[in-house]
Amino acid sequence: MNHRHIETFYWAARMGSFAQAAHRLNATQSAISMRIQELEARLGTALFDRSQRTARLTPQGVLLMPYAEEILLAADRFRQAASAKEDVVGYVRLGVAEIVALTWLPKLIGLLRSMYPRLQLELEVALSHVIEEKLHAGTLDMAFAACEMPQSRFTSSPLETIDFCWMCGSVMLEIPDVVTPRSLSELPVIATSREWQFRGSTLSWLTANDVHFRNLTICNTFRTAADLAMAGLGLAYLPEALYQNDLEAGRLRRLRSDPKPIPLQIYSIRPLTGAAPAHQLLENVALTAIATTSGKFQPPTKPNDEPTS
Structure with a gap:
């Protein structure tokens, strides 16, 4: 599967015709049909409904169409950036x-x-x-x-988008596996900001659930927050992927939130x-x-x- 396959799929779907896609891409209709067949074989699914006279997408084809457009737009941005590099x-x-x-x-x-x-x-x-x-x-x-x-x-x-979750050190056995807005107000928390200084979905989650920390230690880096959490000094709200190794090694314990935080x-x-x-x-x-x-x-x-x- 290559860029040409994605491009062919996109234009055949958008123009509703293999013939018009062939004209748009300066190719023969048989070449267009062959590329679509190769792509379907690689993906293991039909992208077009062959029972129709027009190039109508199957449900799976409809699902993949936005991704094809995203790939083509990214490739176009890449070409533009490459051609403009001497001018920047x-x-x-x-x-x-x-x-x-x-x-x-x-x-x-x-x-x-x-x-x-x-x-x-x-x-x-x-x-x-x-x-x-x-x-x-x-x-x-x-x-x-x-x-x-x-x-x-x-x-x-x-x-x-980045997934965050509450974590604590494995030594903090008294911390429940599920934390709620009410329990957060009673538990020791390590945070990188005061509540009102958070931004985006984190602030929205705190505000929507009326979370108020009563036992709060503030530091300004994730690394420090994670170290303090691993030392058993409190819970920290950390990016999951960044601390996956610590979670797998048992230095940190992932806690579930109810309600679940937004990425x-x-x-x-x-x-x-x-x-x-x-x-x-x-x-x-x-x-x-x-x-x-x-x-x-x-x-x-x-x-x-x-x-x-």
């Missing part, structure tokens, strides 16, 4: 949330150095509410964070006025970095960390 010169003050810095930020910087060597970044890793304030003040040009900025001044494009949405945030071409390119490269890093990130280790048995 500039300096961008970029704010990033900690979860971005710990996952795909290194990949983003590597791609930028190879594709746009004359584009310079000034990075600021900070909590989302701090990034939000600096975007408003104009001391950051754009950001990759969970901020929800006013549409009258900024454009926000979804980049990725955190990370946005690319750019100002509506004064935006530079480099801002859109950065967003495109970020999407590529996310796609090529997904599932591969590891938590940072400190130089004096000892292996556990």
Whole structure:
């Protein structure tokens, strides 16, 4: 399965005809039919209803159509970025949330150095509410964070969603397997912000469920929060994928939430006025970095960390 198969499927479905898709792609109708058959064979499912006179999608074909469009749009952005790389010169003050810095930020910087060597970044890793304030003040040009900025001044494009959950150290046997808003108010909590400083779905969950922490320790990094949780000092709300190794090794215990929290949405945030071409390119490269890093990130280790048995 390759780009040509996806492209053929997309245009045959959109134009409702193999013949018109052949004309659009400068191919023969038999070539179009062959590509569709090859794609169906690779996927193990029929994409078009052969009993119809037109190229009508099966339910499975309808399900896959948005993904095909997404792939083609990404390929188009990739081609545009490649053709424009010699023209991109500039300096961008970029704010990033900690979860971005710990996952795909290194990949983003590597791609930028190879594709746009004359584009310079000034990075600021900070909590989302701090990034939000600096975007408003104009001391950051754009950001990759969970901020929800006013549409009258900024454009926000979804980049990725991240699953979070409550975790505690395996030594905290007194902590129930299921935590509720009421129990959170009584339990020791390690948080990276005060309640009102959270952003996105995390703040929405806290607000909707009227959560008020009475025994709260505040730190400003996930790593510190995780270390304190592993030491048995409280619960921490952490990104699941980032601490999968600690969960599997038994250093942390995953807790279920009732009600279940909503995944955190990370946005690319750019100002509506004064935006530079480099801002859109950065967003495109970020999407590529996310796609090529997904599932591969590891938590940072400190130089004096000892292996556990």
